[in-house]
Amino acid sequence: MNAAPHIGFAYELVLADVIARYHRGLKEETFFLTGADEHGDKIARASKKEGLAPQDFVDRNAILFQALIKKLRISNDLFIRTSDKKHHWLGAMNLWSEIEKAGDIYRGKYEGFYCVGCEAFITEKELVDGKCPTHNTAPESIKEENYFFKLSKYAPELKSILQSGKLKIIPESKINEMIALIDAGLDDVSISRPEGAIPWGIPVPNDSSQLMYVWCDALSNYISALGYGRVDDENFKKFWPADVQVIGKDIVRFHSILWPAFLLSAKIPLPKELLVHGFVISGGKKMSKSLGNVLDPNEFIDAYGGDALRYYFSREVSTTEDWDLTREKFKETYNANLANGLGNLVSRTLKMAEQYWGGKVSGDASSVPPIRTRITETETLRDLGGFNIPYLVTNNIFPRYHEHMRANEINRGGDVVWELISYLDQFIADYEPFKLVKTDKTLAEKTVWGILYGLQAVSEMITPMMPSTAEKMDILLGPKVKVDSKGDFTFSVTVPKEPLFMRKQ
Numbered sequence: 001m002n003a004a005p006h007i008g009f010a011y012e013l014v015l016a017d018v019i020a021r022y023h024r025g026l027k028e029e030t031f032f033l034t035g036a037d038e039h040g041d042k043i044a045r046a047s048k049k050e051g052l053a054p055q056d057f058v059d060r061n062a063i064l065f066q067a068l069i070k071k072l073r074i075s076n077d078l079f080i081r082t083s084d085k086k087h088h089w090l091g092a093m094n095l096w097s098e099i100e101k102a103g104d105i106y107r108g109k110y111e112g113f114y115c116v117g118c119e120a121f122i123t124e125k126e127l128v129d130g131k132c133p134t135h136n137t138a139p140e141s142i143k144e145e146n147y148f149f150k151l152s153k154y155a156p157e158l159k160s161i162l163q164s165g166k167l168k169i170i171p172e173s174k175i176n177e178m179i180a181l182i183d184a185g186l187d188d189v190s191i192s193r194p195e196g197a198i199p200w201g202i203p204v205p206n207d208s209s210q211l212m213y214v215w216c217d218a219l220s221n222y223i224s225a226l227g228y229g230r231v232d233d234e235n236f237k238k239f240w241p242a243d244v245q246v247i248g249k250d251i252v253r254f255h256s257i258l259w260p261a262f263l264l265s266a267k268i269p270l271p272k273e274l275l276v277h278g279f280v281i282s283g284g285k286k287m288s289k290s291l292g293n294v295l296d297p298n299e300f301i302d303a304y305g306g307d308a309l310r311y312y313f314s315r316e317v318s319t320t321e322d323w324d325l326t327r328e329k330f331k332e333t334y335n336a337n338l339a340n341g342l343g344n345l346v347s348r349t350l351k352m353a354e355q356y357w358g359g360k361v362s363g364d365a366s367s368v369p370p371i372r373t374r375i376t377e378t379e380t381l382r383d384l385g386g387f388n389i390p391y392l393v394t395n396n397i398f399p400r401y402h403e404h405m406r407a408n409e410i411n412r413g414g415d416v417v418w419e420l421i422s423y424l425d426q427f428i429a430d431y432e433p434f435k436l437v438k439t440d441k442t443l444a445e446k447t448v449w450g451i452l453y454g455l456q457a458v459s460e461m462i463t464p465m466m467p468s469t470a471e472k473m474d475i476l477l478g479p480k481v482k483v484d485s486k487g488d489f490t491f492s493v494t495v496p497k498e499p500l501f502m503r504k505q
């Protein structure tokens with residue numbers, strides 16, 4: 001919240017949104033939370049620079065985040081702000097009190113380094129050439145009286161929950177990294193700062209001379225948002241523990257060590273999974289203001305539409321790895337996969353349906369040709385020789401798509417969708433229904449009906465990824481009229497007035 005939303009945050013929002021929409025589509029009850037961590041030194045300093053009070057500063061930036069959420073059609077149930085006294089503070093303070101009751105908080109003197117960028121105390125052995133390796137800045141020396149949390153006490157239990165998979169981390173490589181940190185020894189951590197040191201935060205219960213350390217405050221948002229610590233805690237009872245928490249790779253340590261330790265202390269169940277995504281780079285370089293390669297998500301949304309950016313995030317970004325984005329690369333993949341790919345396929349097919357059958361195309365889903373459901377590494381869908389697209393969709397495409405989506409491998413789910421799209425393109429090239437219609441109109445209708453059936457499956461699968469495009473496709477593909485008991489039906493389609501995706505020069 002110390003600046004306008006970055007393209008990396010747009011990515012994180014879309015990733016979480018695709019997961020939430022996918023599960024909602026399966027009729028699973030879903031609660032999707034996002035929000036903003038608004039306290040801490042970093043925010044206080046950034047607001048001072050602009051001559052604003054911290055609250056006014058975060059209120060102003062919150063509008064930018066909300067606008068982005070709306071533009072991208074993010075379906076979050078709640079946007080929690082940690083400066084929200086009514087919805088967040090009580091939960092955060094309640095968590096503190098529970099930890100205190102467990103005997104895990106004591107007063108002590110802290111003397112050491114603090115990195116404002118990390119909002120974290122940093123030890124001498126973590127420094128590289130005297131600087132924080134993440135921010136490349138020298139930390140500040142601090143000497144103050146704070147409250148400490150007995151993190152060291154939880155080291156064995158934390159190790160066992162990570163080893164046993166009780167708290168799953170994707171990618172798994174992070175588990176070993178975290179276990180190595182635990183094995184190197186966990187010190188107790190300072191979880192408050194004197195009020196004078198950070199003028200902006202939640203007071204420690206029963207000691208207003210101290211404010212909660214920002215991570216202690218921020219992490220509790222996951223439960224405060226659900227009503228933890230309040231009378232109206234139905235959502236907390238219903239939805240906690242979280243099935244998945246989607247985070248960036250720079251904050252794994254806080255989420256897989258500090259956060260579970262707080263919960264263990266307060267006897268609150270742990271989230272089930274941490275999905276850790278990578279960082280965005282641009283043209284091979286980390287985005288930074290000084291390099292002038294910072295990309296604003298709004299630029300892409302305004303030029304290409306929200307679904308185009310959602311497509312990029314859902315298909316072109318490998319969830320757990322760092323990813324690259326440049327304007328050139330974006331345009332190239334947009335033209336190839338949306339304008340020429342999906343958009344062109346939809347236009348061509350609907351035009352054929354209109355031209356030869358007046359928009360009403362009947363088909364037969366019951367004949368099952370001898371196709372195999374599994375394909376080997378080197379085979380393509382085309383090698384299966386499947387003429388029966390319903391059979392192919394049901395037995396090959398859908399199972400693989402759902403396998404990836406259930407595992408939160410969103411880009412691999414996206415790959416399956418585009419595999420079907422290129423198969424349908426190939427199908428037109430192989431059977432040439434536009435020629436076939438002159439010699440065998442019935443067979444030509446079967447092929448076009450098959451492609452329409454495939455497009456309907458595409459629309460269903462892209463619903464979590466590109467909701468607006470899926471809605472448009474559903475309207476174009478029209479209501480399906482059942483013609484007999486075998487499940488055969490007639491499409492009644494409309495030709496779009498303009499392409500789904502305009503080609504960009």
Ligand SMILES: [Zn+2]
Nearest residue numbers: 115118132135
């Ligand atoms: Zn740092």
